[in-house]
Amino acid sequence: MSGKNLLRKLTAAAAGVAVGAMCCMSVFANDIGWDHDPCPVCKEGSVWVREEFERSYPSGEQEDCKHYRFGKDVEIINHYVIHYECRDCGYSDTKNRRISYWKCCGFDNPLNQ
Numbered sequence: 001m002s003g004k005n006l007l008r009k010l011t012a013a014a015a016g017v018a019v020g021a022m023c024c025m026s027v028f029a030n031d032i033g034w035d036h037d038p039c040p041v042c043k044e045g046s047v048w049v050r051e052e053f054e055r056s057y058p059s060g061e062q063e064d065c066k067h068y069r070f071g072k073d074v075e076i077i078n079h080y081v082i083h084y085e086c087r088d089c090g091y092s093d094t095k096n097r098r099i100s101y102w103k104c105c106g107f108d109n110p111l112n113q
Contacts, residue, residue: 074103078098
């Protein structure tokens with residue numbers, strides 16, 4: 001097997017393991033607290049804000065690893081849903097929020113992977 005084919009297989013295997021591990025992450029919610037702005041509907045009440053982690057997934061973007069000689073870095077996106085709820089009028093709304101970061105999937109020696 002040539003070095004390029006081995007490198008491709010190792011990179012694909014590492015990405016597959018990373019994606020599998022991220023898919024197993026549980027959903028959790030984080031109460032942020034009361035918003036400082038009044039309710040956009042009744043203009044009186046306070047709005048409770050809660051952030052819920054939905055999932056993590058690769059964006060499909062890759063770039064050469066900056067830390068190691070072999071492999072690629074993969075862009076990962078964390079998806080959150082933000083819930084808003086007014087305690088006075090019952091107004092509620094949700095918004096999506098996505099945060100991305102780069103996950104290093106590089107290595108120095110393809111034979112020791």
